[in-house]
Amino acid sequence: MNRIITLLLLSFCCSSFSQNMVADLKIQGNKKLKSSFVKKISNIKPGVVLDSSVIEEDIRLIKLLPSVAHAYYQVFPTEVPTLFNVFYNIEENFTIIPSANIYTTNNDEFAYRLGLYEFNLFGQNMIFGGFYQKDIYSSYAVNFRAPYLFSRSFGLAINYQDLTTQEPVFFNNSTADYKYNNESFEVLGLFQLNFNNRFEFGLNYFTEDYEYKYGATDPNVPQELVVKKMLYKLIYDYNNLNYTYQYIEGFRSLFNFQYVHSRDDAQLPGFLIGWNDFLYYKRFGKNGNWANRVRLGLATNNKTPFAPFSVDNNVNLRGVGNTIDRGTGAIVINTEYRHTIYEKNWFSLQGNAFLDAGTWRNPGGDFGDLADSKNIRVYPGLGLRFIHKKIYNAIFRIDYGIGVTPDATQGLVFGIGQYF
Known part of the structure; x- marks a missing residue:
């Protein structure tokens, strides 16, 4: 034995x-x-x-x-x-990259954001940079992100921004314009469980300042409001995308959940907000790429003119304009077909046809608002992508969206990187 x-x-x-x-x-x-x-x-x-x-x-x-x-x-x-x-x-890749976003609509709106980022600081894939924005008022931000600072699994992100815009506020079937300022400082811990699963969690201290400019007034809507807030953030990212130069294939789900409360609890009640982006990409032949994004969002249904989900040109519907509406719930669908028209060595030219559509729940409303034709907006359009294959995210995009729902606008949207 x-x-x-x-x-x-x-x-x-x-x-x-x-x-x-x-x-x-x-x-x-x-x-x-x-x-x-x-x-x-x-x-x-x-x-x-x-x-x-x-x-x-x-x-x-x-x-x-x-x-x-x-x-x-x-x-x-x-x-x-x-x-x-x-x-x-x-x-x-070459990693010192300028960023630019420019848009205009047939309402003669014009705004831009210019930035500069280093995506490989110290050869460690740390991201550092910032941007300047002109949207009636001036804004700026500084960002630092080191996803592998401590190990393959643990990293850190620090962000500061001073953002000022002119925001429409909607109440009683009327509109007022406010000067809105958001100054914030954010620290996030980054954790990568494995290749497909990533988490972010942290705190954001910020101050919101609303100042009435012109438009309708209401005794229940303050003309000046300054409130200090704290935001707790959790992000879960499931990423199973595979990249081959400008082409993407696979599925990704990005979940963002936040709890926000005033640091003076007597001023404003806290609220919850969460949204999930579902992204799906599929290759067609050698030159085709079908891209899709579905966003589902929901927030505490306070009846407030300062609702968190906006209808915006640079966020969800190309051609719609600058923050034309707000809501406490949102369903947005973006789909586009990208086709490489010309490709040689480092350069590619893509054409794309897209359809952006969305609907919103009114502040204090119910889920029936999502099916209300007054809240549904649809924007088809065409665009071009000028791509440098050896520079990270060096995709200059031009899109023209045309609204086909009642009282719609149309306009150009310029930017760096794919829209989604």
Whole structure:
């Protein structure tokens, strides 16, 4: 019996020692991106079992990095039969990127946002930058995001903004325009459970300042309001998208939940707000890409002129204008077909046909508002995408949306990056 047990143990040990193992992980092709950073976020390391599924997961993660245009791997044997060197080959993006968003409608509205961001700070895929916005009033923001600051799983984000706009406020079938200012400071912890599942959680301290400019008035609607608030935020991101240059395939679900309350509880009641973006992308042939986004949003149904969900040109409906309505619930559908018209080396030109549609629940209303034709807006349109394949997010887009529902507007929307 002892002899049999000994033979079994020897057999087990021999089979273990005969496993293919990783001798070393080598990074090639990178210039600004640090090899030490790629090794830190990779699960393949010297001494682990050689597993193609683990390597492929590493490559998918690396391809999602803003600093990487494309990545692939190679495996080569060493002089020892069971030891192999793994090579990760990197094609880098240029990562100091300007951002721009410009829009206009047939109401002669014109606004723009210009920014500059570094997406590979210190070669560690940290994002740092900010923007200046002119939308009647001036605004600015500074953002820092380091998703792999502490490890492959833990990171940090810090954001500051001073945003001032002219906002329409809707009440009693009338409208007033207010100067709105939001000054905020936010700290978020970032946690990546695995390749597909990511969480963000943190605090946002902000001050809202509403100042009446002109339009209708009501004794129950203050003409001046300054309130300090605290916001608790939770984001859950399920991401199973696969990128090949400008093409995307797969499914993503992005859930955002917030609890907001006044730091002076006697002033305003707290409220809850949450929304989920469902995104689905499918390739068609060599040059086609179908993209879809469905947003479902719901907030505490306070009857307030300052409801959280807005109908806005740069957020949900291309061509609709600047914050033309508000609600405490929203259903928005964006779908578009993108087709590469011309492609050579680093440059691609895409054309797209889109349909944006949405409906909102009125503040204090009921879910029947979502089916009310007065709240439904539909905007089809056409656009172009000018794409630099070697610069991160270097997609200059032009879209023209035309409203087909009653009292609709139409207009151009310019921006950097795909609309969704």
